Amino acid sequence: MNTIVCVKRVPDSATRVKVSSVGVGIDPAGVKFVLNPYDEFALEEAIRRVEADGGGTVTVISVGPPATAEALRQALAMGADEAVLLRCEGSHDGLAVARALAAEIRGREFDLILFGKQAIDDDNMQVPQMVAELLDVPCATVVVGLEISGGKAVAQREVEGGHEVVEFTLPAVVSAQKGLNEPRYPNLKGIMAAKKKPLEEKDVTLAPSTLEFVSLEEPPAPAAGRIIGTGAEAVPDLVAALREEAKVL
């Protein structure tokens, strides 16, 4: 089975976000960048599928700045076979990113394209579905279970209060939710092997967007709260405050 995994380099979730002085992005000083956590589930799924099949390839593709190459090396160390970096500044507009990915994927042979369900930087949660529409293939999102046999797939997709069972034929796009599998850690052998695997870099220009990024702000600092008291004796005062002051009970 030939799989393509689309990944993104993002600030680690422990990052304290500071808006840059120009107010359109974050200040990257001191920020640790990692492979998007949800992409690890996508990658693990692709690697397992190919291993189980005993044939085929895992190709990782990313749209992003030159430093994205580190995240792609990490994907190669986990077990992907080759990587492609579509070098550009990236975009807040998911449609622009999806078009660049679809253009790269068109003409490639694939059975399955996997994504993390969303990137934890812009939290757009739209590129997987968009790529599927652009390539005109079926798509299941936020998937926590996936069975494939004979070119047919059954996915469990997380929704409010339970799961939807989604059936489709390959080739298709699947976006992975936490719980789909347990991603492996790259081992030393994988890290060494990754250095020799092909990583192609090429410059791309994203289509202009009709969604303008105006500004990025830090959320207002929380208003100073107050400690109502200590222990169970404070409960009547807490309930009174919630009813009479905050009016939420």
Added chain:
Amino acid sequence: MPDVLAYAEIRDGVAGKPAREVVTAAREMADSVGGAVHVLVVGPPGTEMAAAGLGEFGADRILVGEREDLALYQPGVSSEIVSRVTQEGDYAAVLFPATARGKDLAPRVAVRVARPLATDVIGFDVSEDEISVRRPMYAGKAIATLRFTASPALLTLRANVCPPQRRDGAGSVERIDVGSAQPRTRVTAFEAGDRDQLDVAEATIIVSGGRGLQNAENWNLLEDLVSALGDEATLGASRAVVDAGWRPHSEQVGQTGKTVSPNLYFAVGISGAIQHLAGMRTAKVIVAINRDADAPIFGVADYGVVGDLFEIVPRLTEEIRRIRQEA
């Protein structure tokens, strides 16, 4: 005058809170641009009955498509219908709820109508003929403002941002053609989770527990509190307890879980890791109950009680039951 289109979600035969909120938001937008609110509803036969009530929330025209297999969400069918209606009208904006369905559907429509999409919107501003929206990034550690320079503006609206508002008036109901094409992606079943509880992203009151609960069995304390708080309340969890296997990932609040904006958030035995704070800081009122007076959660809480949660929570449940009975 351009109009505003809202995709209203029918779940279990009911146009519930997500539908009402998105129609309320569409009404607010339409009043700013001077146009009408069109509401699009698809579902199985009988959907018209559920949809007709949306006139009370500001729908002028209610477009209803019924088809047997639409008892379940069918992404291919829904995206085809919504895209067609979008292209046939003159819309300033098309709104979807930021539900599991809305989040799956809106990007598909965006490609078909070739317009960008802003997801998980928490505020909007309509002036002249421009629409700007505010949306969280980095799970809420930063808020972006985006401006649409072409119409229609496509957006998904986060729960609890536009509380439903009733008004006078009843919309006209019209049937639309839903075709009979068989989609290639088929939703064949819905499997209900173990517990019949409100999703954490949709509840107006959340009771979240952390490691301070000590083990999974102690969750009965929080379940009691949720049941005392009523139908609008549900359980949440910190990442630590989800990773420990005490609670399902669907309840996780924070950067690798759900970002929530309820009216009232109880953080019980949660110290307040940065990933958790990002996911719940937009709650309107935050109550922290923790043994450690220096826990970071008190830095974002409106009200705090320091002490042993095993004494405080049962007392709180009792007190809330008492005032609910009096009411």
